[in-house]
Amino acid sequence: MEESRLVLSPSPHVRDEDTTQKIMLTVAAALVPAWAAATYFFGLDSIRLVLFSMAAAVGSEALFQAIRRKPITVWDGSALVTGMLLGLSLPPSLPTWMAVFGSFIAIVIGKQVFGGLGANPFNPALVGRAVLVASFTAQMTTWTKPFTDAVTSATPLAGGQASYAELFFGTVPGSLGETSALAILLGGVFLFYRGVLDYRIPVGFLGTAAVLSAVFGQDVVYQLLSGSLLFGAVFMATDMVTSPITPAGRWIFGIGCGLVLIVIRFWGSLPEGLTYSILLMNAFTPLINRWTRPRIYGQGVKQA
C-alpha cells in the first residue's frame, strides 16, 4: 500500500468552509445596498468617492507591504472593506484626493504599522475618518441635499428637519452611506443571517442610545435614525478585529459606545459622536476581554 505518501497531521482533519476572505467579501456585499442608495441620492459622487477610497486602501496596503518586503495580502479583502467603509462615511462633495489621503491614513497608520490584519487596536476606517475630520473640518462637514448639488449646512442632526420616513429611506443630507436606514438594515440583516455579525454590539449600542435619548427627553426614533449612528452600530462597531471576543464583553462594548455617543451628541461641541465613541471603546477592548472571561465548564460548581 502507498503508505509513504500518507499525510500526517494532528486532528481535526476537516474544517469549516468559511474563510477570512469570505467574511470580508460578505461584509463588502452587505455594504452594497447602502452604496446603491448613496448612488441613487447623490449620483456619481458616490461612485467616485467609494471607488477611489477602495482603490487607495488596497493600493496603500500593497505598497506598504512591498516596501517592507512582506507578502502582499490584499486578496484577503480586508483593505477593500476598510476603503468601502471609509468612502461611505464621507460627505458627497469631498474632493477625491482627500478621500485617497484618508484611505492611505486608514491603512498605513490605522492598520499596517500595528502589524497588519488582525493586529490593529482601532478601527482603521474610523482612524482615517478621524484624521480627515481633524485636518479638513470644513470639507468634512459640508453637506449636499439629495438629488441636487445644493450645499446645506443642516443635516437632520445639526439643526435640520426631517420626517421619520425621510430618515428611514434616506432622502436627507449626510455622509454617503449613512442616510438610508433601510439600506443599512438590509445589509445588517444579511450579515446577521450569514453569521458575520454578532447582534450584541448593535443591540447594546442602539438600545443604550435609545434609552438615554428617552431619559433626556429627546425624540428616540429621530435620534436613532439620524446621523451615522445606525451605519456605525451595524458596520463599524461590529468590526471583529477591534471589538471584544467574549459574549459579555460585546454587550459592554456596545453599551459603552452608546453611552459615549449620547454624551457627545447632547453635551459635546460636535454634532455627531459616532467616530469617537467607537474609537474610545476600541481602546478598552483588551481590558474588556480580560474582565469578561467566560466561566469555564466545571469551575465553581459544587460537588454532589
Place this chain on the structure above:
Amino acid sequence: MVKVKSFKGGVHPEYNKHITGDKPIKVLPAPKEVIIPLSQHAGSPAEPLVKKGDSVLLGQEIGRSTAAISAAVHASVSGTVVNVEPRPSINGRDVLSVVIENDGQDNRAPMNGHPDPIQLPSAEIRQRIESAGIVGLGGAAFPTAAKLNPPQDCKIEYLLINGSECEPYLTADQKLMEEYTEDVILGTKLLAKACGAEKIIICIEANKPEALRKMRALAGSNAIQVVALGVKYPAGGEKQLIKAVLNREVPSHGLPAQCGVLVQNVGTAWAAAKACKHGQPLIERVVTVTGDGIKEPANYLVRIGTPFKDVITAAGGFVGEPGKVLAGGPMMGLAQYDLSVPVVKGVSGILVLSKQVTKDFDPMPCIKCARCVDVCPVYLMPVTIEKFAMNAMWNEAEDYGAMDCIECGSCTYICPSKRALLTWIRLAKTEIAEAHRRQTS
C-alpha cells in the same frame, strides 16, 4: 416536534453518516496474523504472559497488569505466538505487542458464562468485566472496571449510556444499537448494577431514529430512559453529555462520579454483556470503514489485532490515491503512516480521505471573530490560549484554562483563518503538565 437535549457550544461538521448508515455489520474473517499491543488502554501497559513459540487459544489471556489502572489483553485467534516485540501502534509509537499466527481453528479457551447474568452480584460483574479486559470503547479506552469503582465518597446516581456517536462518518455504535439491541440493553443493566446507579439514561443523537426506536422498544420498563440528543458535535463528549442530559457539570479536573454520574459507551455495554453472559473477553469490536477514499465502505465486526490494511483490503481497497488514513473520525481521529498498525479496542473507525479532499491549511492572521470562543464546549477562549502558547507563556495559558480543554477540535474546525488552535493548546497542555511534574519531583 421531538424534544432533544443539547449543550452550549459545538459545531456542525458534515456528518456523512449516510455512507455506512444502512450497511449491516459484516463479520470480517480473522486475518492470518494478529498484532495485539499490550497497551491499548489508558493506564499502565499489561505484562506479557506468553512468549515466542507458545500456542494460544482464542480468548486466552496473554497480558495482564497488577497496576490499579490497566486492562488485560486476550488472544483474538488461536495459533502460535510468532513474536513478542515492539510494533507500530495507532498513536505513532511502537508498543510491545504479541504477534500471533492464526491457525484458523478458533480453538476456544474455556469461557465461563452465566445464563442469567443480571442475577450475578455486582462485585462479580465488575470482576468479570475486569478479567475480560474491557475498556471504554468510545475511544478513550479507559479501563471499565476501574471506572465502575469510583472513589468511596462518590455515590453514583445516574448511569448514562453514550450512544450519541457525534464523530462524523462513524456508524459503529449506531449499527450496534440497531443489530445487537438486546445485548446492549443487557450490558446497560449489568453496568448499572456494577456501579450501583439507580437511574439509567441511554443517550442517542436524534439523527439515528432507527437506533432510538429499537432501543426504546427494548428498554421497556421505566427503569431505563432513552433520550434523543440534539445533533451537534461533540454531543458525545462526556462533559457535554452530562450537561445536556442532567444539566450538571463535572468539576474542573474532577471525575463525573463527583457529580453523581457515570458515562459508558454503548459498545462497552455490549462488551460487558458478552463477558458476563458468555464469559467472552474483549477480542472483537465493530469498526466503520468509510470515507471517499474507500471502495466499499462498510461496518465490520473485527478481531482485535487485525492490521488496518487487511480491513481496508476487505473493504475493496482504496479509490484512487489515499490522502489520509485515520484511526477514528475526522474530528479526533489519529492520522496513520503505517498500515500494518492493528485495530485495537479503542478504534471505532478507519476513515480514508482521498488525496483530493486532504487539504493543507495555511494559517492566516486571526481576525478575532471569536467563533472559537462561541463554539468551545467547555467555554474557553481558544484564541487567547493560542496566543499565550505561541509566546511560551505557560502560566497564563494555564490560568485561562488550557488544562480544561477536552481536545474536541471545534475551535480549529470553525476558525475562518484556518489556525491550528488545538495544536497550540495541546502544546500548552504538554508544557504545563511537564512543569507540574518538575515541581512535584
